[in-house]
Amino acid sequence: TVPKTALAIVFDEHDGPLRVEREHLVATPEVGEVLVRIAYTGVCHSDLHAWHGDWPDKPKLPLIGGHEGAGHIVAIGPGTKTPLKVGDAVGIKWLATACLDHCEDCLSGNEGLCAEQKASGYDLDGTFQQYVVSDARYVTPIPDGLALDIAAPLLCAGVTSWRAIKETNTKPGNMAVIVGAAGGLGHLATQYAIAIGLRVIAIDSGEEKQRMLAKYGVQDFIDFKNFSTEDALVEEVKRVSGGRGPHASVVFSSGAAAYNTALKYLRPRGTLVCVGLPANATLQAEIYTTVCTGLRIVGSNIGNRQDAIEALDFAARGKVKPEISVEPLENLHSVFERMERGEIAGRIVLSCK
Ligand code: 8ID
Ligand code: ZN
Incomplete structure (x- = not known):
């Protein structure tokens, strides 16, 4: 049975207190x-950006953040046509809903660009709580045998990093630099890249x-903090890559x-895939070199439903x-502090039990 109220972490203003609400109303x-x-x-670091409110598009307030949720279906809205059943293990991703059937972007598998899209833990309340409602068309089935704590990070960090590796325009045997390689997204990107035969x-x-x-x-492994100038780091990457x-x-x-x-x-004709989302930042591409060496600059935002299925399948x-x-949900503020300081290797997963 579904309780009337449950645990949720809510904030009312940017950088404001992360309130532990033990009697938050469960949605129907x-x-x-x-x-x-x-x-x-x-x-995810995007949850930290949402709390700071440092991106040009602002989230709803008050907000329950979170967009890497793994759990079980406990109820289905009356009259919903879906193959899903109560008890199925499913995931909640950044993209919570999109039209999926009447815009050019959705029809071409780019639902992350849909004008009607809404994001979990940003436009809608997300997964830093015990119960969340979701568009039945948009939850990700979690394969049998994949533990839910392991599945959780795959639902944003996994999907996004797998899609980004696909955007590199590389072949097996090629060399890819992964920047931020030990973070939530980067440590998965590293593994996906190695799995398809890239040298990282x-x-x-x-x-x-x-x-x-x-x-x-x-x-x-190149420790960026050991290099006092950009030029020295550039030289080291070139040296390591032959x-x-x-x-x-x-x-x-x-x-x-x-x-x-x-x-x-x-290298000439190399591809830069942009995934990290620093606030108020600009990419400075010198035009002459970009043209003459045929550089490619690509943005990569999340992934589509098929990318999500593939990302989970590798795991x-x-x-x-x-x-x-794994830590308790109530630790969210402390996780944000450690994330800000760059102290987290891999991902911290919060238990909502
Ligand atoms: O769809 C998207 N484009 C998408 C999806 C999810 C997340 C984008 N993101 C964005 C987040 O909003 C955030 O800006 O990707 C970025 C990374 O998210 P994350 O992996 O969840 O963050 P993290 O776990 O804190 O890892 C960041 C790593 O970067 C390293 C840090 O040491 C950390 O390990 N790092 C930094 I900060 N500066 C670096 C530098 N100059 C660096 N590594 C190398 N060189
Ligand atoms: Zn994310």
């Missing part, structure tokens, strides 16, 4: 919706992060500096494994 699913009992939710050059900082990445087979520079760089850093560096070390087959540490 309408037609087309399911109610999901969240077991685990990852904490990882950039991040600290021995703990280096050790984690070494487990995935990363031999080339002089000519890597074929691609995928930037997951939540800070802006790494973007401009990437444009300087890529179900044991090819990719999120590095998680």
Whole structure:
């Protein structure tokens, strides 16, 4: 039975208190919706941006953040046509809903661009709570045998990083730099890249992060904090990649500096895939070099439903494994503090039990 109230973490203003509401009203699913009992939710750096309110588009307030939720369907809105059943294990992603059937973007598999889209934990209340309603068409089935705490980070960090690797325009054997390689998105991108035969050059900082990445087979780790100038870092990436520079760089850093560096070390016709979303930042591409060396600059935002299914499938087959540490939902504020300081290797997953 579904209770009338449950636990939720709510904030009323940007950077304001993250209130622990133990008696938050549980929503009732309408037609087309399911109610999901969240077991685990990852904490993504985008949740921290939402709390700060530092992006040009602002979230709703008050807000329950969170968009990496894994749980079970406990109710289905009356009259909903869906193959889903009560008891099914499903995931909640950043994209909560989109038209899915009448705009050019949805019809071409780019539902992240739909004008009618709404995001979990941004436009709608998200997964930092025990019960969340979702569009029945948009939940992601979680494969049998994939533990829900492991599945949670795959629903944003996994989907987004897998899609970003697909956007690199590389072939097996090519070299890809992963910037922010030990963060939530980066450590999964590293594993997806290795799984499809790319050689990864990882950039991040600290021995703990280096050790984690070494487990995935990363031999080339560059600690960006050891380089006092951009030029020195550019030279090091070129040296490690055999002089000519890597074929691609995928930037997951939540800070802006790494973007401009990437444009300087890529080899001719190399691809920069932009994923990290630093606030108030600009990409400075020198036009002459960009033209003459045929550089490609690509933005990559989340992924579509098929990307999500593939991202989970790699994990179900044991090819990719999120590095998680599980803590109670009430720890959200402390997780944000550690994330701000860049202290988290992999992902922290909150238990909503
Ligand atoms: O769809 C999208 N485009 C999307 C989806 C999800 C998240 C974009 N994001 C964005 C987030 O909003 C955030 O801006 O991607 C960024 C990274 O999210 P995350 O992986 O959840 O963040 P994290 O776990 O804090 O990892 C960031 C890593 O970057 C490193 C840090 O050390 C950390 O490990 N880093 C930083 I900050 N600056 C760096 C630099 N200059 C750097 N690594 C290398 N060089
Ligand atoms: Zn996210």
